[in-house]
Amino acid sequence: VKSILQLLANADLRLTKVRKDILSIFIEANHAITTHDIEKYFEYLDRITLYRTLKSFEEKGLIHKIIDFQGNASYALCTHECNEHKHHDEHLHFKCDDCGTTYCIEDAKIPHINLPVGYSIKQARLMVNGKCNKC
Numbered sequence: 618v619k620s621i622l623q624l625l626a627n628a629d630l631r632l633t634k635v636r637k638d639i640l641s642i643f644i645e646a647n648h649a650i651t652t653h654d655i656e657k658y659f660e661y662l663d664r665i666t667l668y669r670t671l672k673s674f675e676e677k678g679l680i681h682k683i684i685d686f687q688g689n690a691s692y693a694l695c696t697h698e699c700n701e702h703k704h705h706d707e708h709l710h711f712k713c714d715d716c717g718t719t720y721c722i723e724d725a726k727i728p729h730i731n732l733p734v735g736y737s738i739k740q741a742r743l744m745v746n747g748k749c750n751k752c
């Protein structure tokens with residue numbers, strides 16, 4: 618795992634307390650987290666700063682957004698393949714019905730999809746729900 622300093626430097630972002638704090642939660646968690654989770658950790662954070670920070674992390678290829686079947690968003694740390702030009706998070710996302718946790722299953726890649734002539738894919742997402750190995 619890369620250090621917070623390395624991650625921010627690679628993303629061309631200056632080190633600030635907010636960025637460091639938010640990134641540390643992502644590094645500690647081995648699953649996706651919601652804005653609600655982050656707000657619970659840091660009471661000093663206002664929503665605007667939080668959303669702005671997440672947006673810049675997403676734009677710089679540090680985290681990716683996951684939308685579940687209910688339309689709720691969570692965010693997870695990207696792999697080293699992502700950068701500010703392109704995300705490469707074409708893996709399965711698993712949401713547990715019991716604990717509500719969303720996981721990146723990086724070993725499960727989105728399968729190749731055959732489309733009729735004339736169609737091209739810009740982005741593909743794969744989301745499943747069920748029971749995780751901790752429940």
Ligand SMILES: [Zn+2]
Nearest residue numbers: 681695699704
């Ligand atoms: Zn990514």
Ligand SMILES: [Zn+2]
Nearest residue numbers: 713716749752
């Ligand atoms: Zn679970």
Ligand SMILES: [Zn+2]
Nearest residue numbers: 693706721722
């Ligand atoms: Zn993911």
